[in-house]
Amino acid sequence: MFGEPTLTLGQTIGLLSPELLLLLAGLIILGLDAISPHKEEKAWLPRVTLAGLAAALVAAIMLWGYNTRVLAVLSCDPFALVIKMVALVAMGIVVLVSDVYIRAHSRYQGEFYALLLFSTLAICLLGGATNLIMVYLAFEFLSITSYILTGYLREDKRSTEAAIKYFLYGAAVSSIMLYGMSWFYGLTGTTDLASIASALTETWRPVILPSLVFVAAGFAFKIGAVPFHQWAPDAYEGAPTPVTAFLSVCPKIAGFAVILRVLMTALPPSGLGILGGDWRALLMAISAITMTFGNLVAMWQTNIKRMLAYSSIAQAGYILVGVVSASERGVTAVLLYLLAYAVTNLGAFAVVIAFSNQIGSDEIEDYAGLHKRAPGLALILIICLLSLAGIPLTAGFIGKLWLFSAAYEAGLLWLAAIGVINSVISVSYYWKIIRAIYLLPAETEERLSTSPALSVALGLAVTGVFAVGIFPGLLLDLLRTAAQVFGG
Amino acid sequence: MFPILSVTLLVPLAGAVLIMAIPREDAKSIQRVGIFFAFLTLILTTIIWILVAPNAGEMQLQEKYPWIRTFNVWFHLGVDGLSAPLLFLTALLTTLSLFYSAHTIEERVKEYYFLFLILEMSMFGVFLSLDLVMYYVFWEIELVPMFLLIGVWGGENRQYAALKFFLYTMAGSVAMLLAIIGVYFQTGTFNILEAVTAQPFAGNFVWASVAFWAFFVAFAIKVPAFPFHTWLPDAHTEAPVSGSVILAGILLKLGAYGLIRVVLPMFPAQFKYFVLNVPIIPIMAVASIAYGAMVCMAQWDLKRLIAYSSVAHMGYVTLGLCAAAASIGTLGVETNFNAAASGLSGASFQMFAHGIITGGLFFLVGVIYDRAHTRQLKAFGGLGKQMPYYYSVVLVAGFASLGLPGLAGFWSEFFVFRGAINSIPLAAFIGVLGVVFTAAYILWKIIQYVFLGELDEEKWGHLPDMTWWEKVTMWPLIIIMVFLGFYPAPLLDTFNAAMTTLLQTLP
Numbered sequence: 001m002f003g004e005p006t007l008t009l010g011q012t013i014g015l016l017s018p019e020l021l022l023l024l025a026g027l028i029i030l031g032l033d034a035i036s037p038h039k040e041e042k043a044w045l046p047r048v049t050l051a052g053l054a055a056a057l058v059a060a061i062m063l064w065g066y067n068t069r070v071l072a073v074l075s076c077d078p079f080a081l082v083i084k085m086v087a088l089v090a091m092g093i094v095v096l097v098s099d100v101y102i103r104a105h106s107r108y109q110g111e112f113y114a115l116l117l118f119s120t121l122a123i124c125l126l127g128g129a130t131n132l133i134m135v136y137l138a139f140e141f142l143s144i145t146s147y148i149l150t151g152y153l154r155e156d157k158r159s160t161e162a163a164i165k166y167f168l169y170g171a172a173v174s175s176i177m178l179y180g181m182s183w184f185y186g187l188t189g190t191t192d193l194a195s196i197a198s199a200l201t202e203t204w205r206p207v208i209l210p211s212l213v214f215v216a217a218g219f220a221f222k223i224g225a226v227p228f229h230q231w232a233p234d235a236y237e238g239a240p241t242p243v244t245a246f247l248s249v250c251p252k253i254a255g256f257a258v259i260l261r262v263l264m265t266a267l268p269p270s271g272l273g274i275l276g277g278d279w280r281a282l283l284m285a286i287s288a289i290t291m292t293f294g295n296l297v298a299m300w301q302t303n304i305k306r307m308l309a310y311s312s313i314a315q316a317g318y319i320l321v322g323v324v325s326a327s328e329r330g331v332t333a334v335l336l337y338l339l340a341y342a343v344t345n346l347g348a349f350a351v352v353i354a355f356s357n358q359i360g361s362d363e364i365e366d367y368a369g370l371h372k373r374a375p376g377l378a379l380i381l382i383i384c385l386l387s388l389a390g391i392p393l394t395a396g397f398i399g400k401l402w403l404f405s406a407a408y409e410a411g412l413l414w415l416a417a418i419g420v421i422n423s424v425i426s427v428s429y430y431w432k433i434i435r436a437i438y439l440l441p442a443e444t445e446e447r448l449s450t451s452p453a454l455s456v457a458l459g460l461a462v463t464g465v466f467a468v469g470i471f472p473g474l475l476l477d478l479l480r481t482a483a484q485v486f487g488g
Numbered sequence: 489m490f491p492i493l494s495v496t497l498l499v500p501l502a503g504a505v506l507i508m509a510i511p512r513e514d515a516k517s518i519q520r521v522g523i524f525f526a527f528l529t530l531i532l533t534t535i536i537w538i539l540v541a542p543n544a545g546e547m548q549l550q551e552k553y554p555w556i557r558t559f560n561v562w563f564h565l566g567v568d569g570l571s572a573p574l575l576f577l578t579a580l581l582t583t584l585s586l587f588y589s590a591h592t593i594e595e596r597v598k599e600y601y602f603l604f605l606i607l608e609m610s611m612f613g614v615f616l617s618l619d620l621v622m623y624y625v626f627w628e629i630e631l632v633p634m635f636l637l638i639g640v641w642g643g644e645n646r647q648y649a650a651l652k653f654f655l656y657t658m659a660g661s662v663a664m665l666l667a668i669i670g671v672y673f674q675t676g677t678f679n680i681l682e683a684v685t686a687q688p689f690a691g692n693f694v695w696a697s698v699a700f701w702a703f704f705v706a707f708a709i710k711v712p713a714f715p716f717h718t719w720l721p722d723a724h725t726e727a728p729v730s731g732s733v734i735l736a737g738i739l740l741k742l743g744a745y746g747l748i749r750v751v752l753p754m755f756p757a758q759f760k761y762f763v764l765n766v767p768i769i770p771i772m773a774v775a776s777i778a779y780g781a782m783v784c785m786a787q788w789d790l791k792r793l794i795a796y797s798s799v800a801h802m803g804y805v806t807l808g809l810c811a812a813a814a815s816i817g818t819l820g821v822e823t824n825f826n827a828a829a830s831g832l833s834g835a836s837f838q839m840f841a842h843g844i845i846t847g848g849l850f851f852l853v854g855v856i857y858d859r860a861h862t863r864q865l866k867a868f869g870g871l872g873k874q875m876p877y878y879y880s881v882v883l884v885a886g887f888a889s890l891g892l893p894g895l896a897g898f899w900s901e902f903f904v905f906r907g908a909i910n911s912i913p914l915a916a917f918i919g920v921l922g923v924v925f926t927a928a929y930i931l932w933k934i935i936q937y938v939f940l941g942e943l944d945e946e947k948w949g950h951l952p953d954m955t956w957w958e959k960v961t962m963w964p965l966i967i968i969m970v971f972l973g974f975y976p977a978p979l980l981d982t983f984n985a986a987m988t989t990l991l992q993t994l995p
Contacts, residue, residue, distance in 0.1 A: 392626075405673075435639070439640060
């Protein structure tokens with residue numbers, strides 16, 4: 001089989017340093033929070049969290065260039081590192097947008113940040129997991145922290161309801177996924193992805209197909225793809241808004257990382273003949289249905305959180321286009337779009353949070369005349385919406401260009417066509433927000449202010465949207481290296 | 489060498505950024521900065537035209553910088569005899585629009601000037617791009633400022649019109665995006681000139697036709713050619729005066745420009761096939777002319793009437809292209825250079841002339857609407873005596889619009905029909921009838937209903953004639969209409985050289 005590299009303890013720690021740093025930061029926060037007086041403002045919490053994330057990001061950057069296995073179940077390769085970097089950047093923005101909101105809404109701040117750090121840890125583990133057991137464990141780890149975060153406002157009925165719904169749904173789906181994984185183990189006698197690939201043969205197709213469906217159910221749940229999307233709108237609406245921002249981005253990063261890793265490694269489309277085609281066909285259907293459904297339903301929403309929830313379902317459908325292309329360009333496109341989507345969607349949510357911090361509403365009609373009350377917020381929200389719709393000069397356009405090129409190259413012109421038609425449909429509901437902001441008169445002239453942390457988050461997001469949209473060159477070289485992990 | 493093209497592209501952006509820095513309350517400074525930067529582009533584009541004119545057939549002043557290396561996307565600018573006059577037209581109409589708006593737009597001046605300069609940049613970008621991705625980028629960005637200009641400063645039904653405009657154009661352009669991707673995977677390049685040489689999908693008629701239609705529909709929506717025109721009357725009618733001027737003057741030309749720059753040279757065989765063998769495109773052209781003219785006859789809203797006249801007039805552009813496509817040689821048949829170049833030059837001339845004339849007409853609609861607050865033709869009468877200056881300016885623009893010899897509109901129709909008469913005689917014949925209709929609605933509806941007859945003293949007796957700034961806005965346009973009417977050579981030669989080269993490079 002694969003020659004297991006023998007690593008010294010020091011090397012192992014070095015290769016796992018992003019994860020270990022996150023763990024350390026989380027534990028420090030829990031410890032310090034426990035011994036610090038209860039009534040205190042605790043402005044240090046987000047700072048320590050950000051420091052932890054930044055340290056992990058630096059560690060991930062330092063590890064760039066490595067391509068080796070760690071502890072037999074993890075891989076430290078460019079793909080895993082890119083996923084970690086994207087997740088860390090996204091989580092940094094989430095922390096920035098959480099600050100004011102959490103202080104205003106909850107007494108338990110320490111645990112909140114610790115949970116955010118632990119979910120980041122889970123995503124980082126998922127990015128590198130090369131063994132089904134590891135995949136499942138990290139998957140559950142991420143799910144459980146997400147459930148708790150969703151229900152974080154104990155006194156808020158909606159938050160609790162959202163968490164219960166998310167939890168019940170997630171528990172059912174993850175058991176199905178585990179069942180599917182056990183079939184793979186039963187067939188091949190191994191849980192290592194690469195070993196599964198070499199053990200599988202086409203004669204098992206009748207058995208592999210259902211197990212594939214079971215496993216895909218778990219993945220679809222994580223990325224919020226139809227038909228496992230029902231949890232998303234309720235969880236998004238009920239969860240504390242910073243958690244909604246988190247939910248709309250971070251589990252998707254993890255989900256797509258796992259989808260690519262598992263399917264491209266265990267069932268490589270080039271190596272296994274018909275088996276590689278099966279999951280592509282399955283995901284093609286999911287992709288087409290997901291983007292169309294998400295967009296069509298989003299048109300009817302009047303609550304901005306729900307609308308962004310359905311929009312993010314549609315976005316997951318777009319990203320799947322890159323997955324089913326199953327090529328170097330396809331994987332690059334997925335990573336690119338994940339990053340573009342992360343900064344864009346978090347930017348949009350940062351505005352929603354800034355708005356609800358002061359107005360306390362998430363209804364689109366209350367955004368009327370925002371351009372007068374907060375020109376900066378209005379402009380940023382519009383830029384983010386245009387990026388979500390894929391208008392040029394924004395990250396969303398470059399992402400879609402790559403996704404649809406990958407589809408075209410893979411001979412999936414029809415899927416690309418469905419994708420672009422959906423982009424047009426999506427304009428019609430993003431327009432509702434733009435209309436409210438710019439065209440409808442404001443009821444009051446009262447100006448809105450933004451907290452410093454939120455301003456930083458907004459600035460980061462907009463910079464990201466334009467940086468990726470205008471100068472994607474360097475980034476693309478990086479992502480291509482990551483995509484080559486799967487042998488192109 | 490001085491990178492004059494990228495500077496021209498960046499000047500409006502610089503102006504927009506500068507406007508961002510001026511406080512909202514200081515409307516005067518904002519207006520001055522906006523007009524100054526627009527005027528700067530007018531000077532730059534004039535210089536570009538002068539530089540390009542001697543060798544108008546060649547792609548000149550090219551600038552090429554890598555943009556996205558991994559995908560072979562370049563920041564590639566160039567200008568030839570086709571784009572140089574259109575750049576000038578863009579700068580001229582933008583300058584006049586901003587000047588006119590300084591006296592008419594009072595609300596949200598800062599955003600207005602900001603968006604207008606971004607709009608100018610994106611239009612420049614479309615005319616300058618020689619890379620398909622870049623071309624698409626500017627093509628799409630242009631939607632956003634126009635959308636907001638209509639949506640914020642437009643008439644009563646502005647929100648509907650703005651959204652319709654956006655969705656229509658975007659629906660067309662996403663099809664084009666797929667076609668652009670297809671061209672890349674066929675030819676390995678996004679370079680328009682190289683892709684033309686490589687002739688994507690050549691030898692595969694079905695796929696070539698699919699790509700052809702994907703491009704064609706995107707541009708036909710913008711032109712707009714019947715039956716894709718329905719966004720236009722709403723957008724033009726609801727847009728603020730300067731918005732209508734830019735819409736009619738430039739944005740429609742973006743579509744026609746795309747047809748000439750991209751579709752015709754890249755898919756000549758398909759273009760010819762759908763003109764001669766399956767004559768869908770001539771039918772669209774003739775239908776635009778006939779339908780536009782007939783709706784004008786029945787239209788009582790002055791602004792809507794001018795909007796529909798644009799549909800008819802842009803039909804001549806499409807007709808000129810059909811004439812050229814029909815005259816292109818295929819296996820064994822020599823290209824009829826005379827007819828093809830005549831059709832293309834007529835079409836390009838019409839693009840420019842229509843920009844000047846209809847741009848002017850929309851300003852003039854603004855002038856009367858500002859005073860009377862109605863655009864209903866039946867409400868007026870006898871204004872010729874009340875506003876003699878205005879009357880004479882409308883007369884010149886109106887006559888230019890109906891193609892009177894001695895004014896700019898005449899030459900475009902002349903060359904279009906000269907190109908069309910042999911290659912597509914039936915379409916040419918029906919098209920000529922459209923000219924008669926044009927004369928009818930201009931004379932009968934606009935001139936007679938507004939200016940002749942009895943003046944309603946009580947209602948309109950107080951209307952003042954044109955103010956100085958309205959005159960300043962109109963004079964450059966009137967001068968160009970008359971100048972080109974008597975001496976079309978400078979413009980015609982520039983277009984003709986570019987079009988001849990285009991035809992020679994066809995395989």
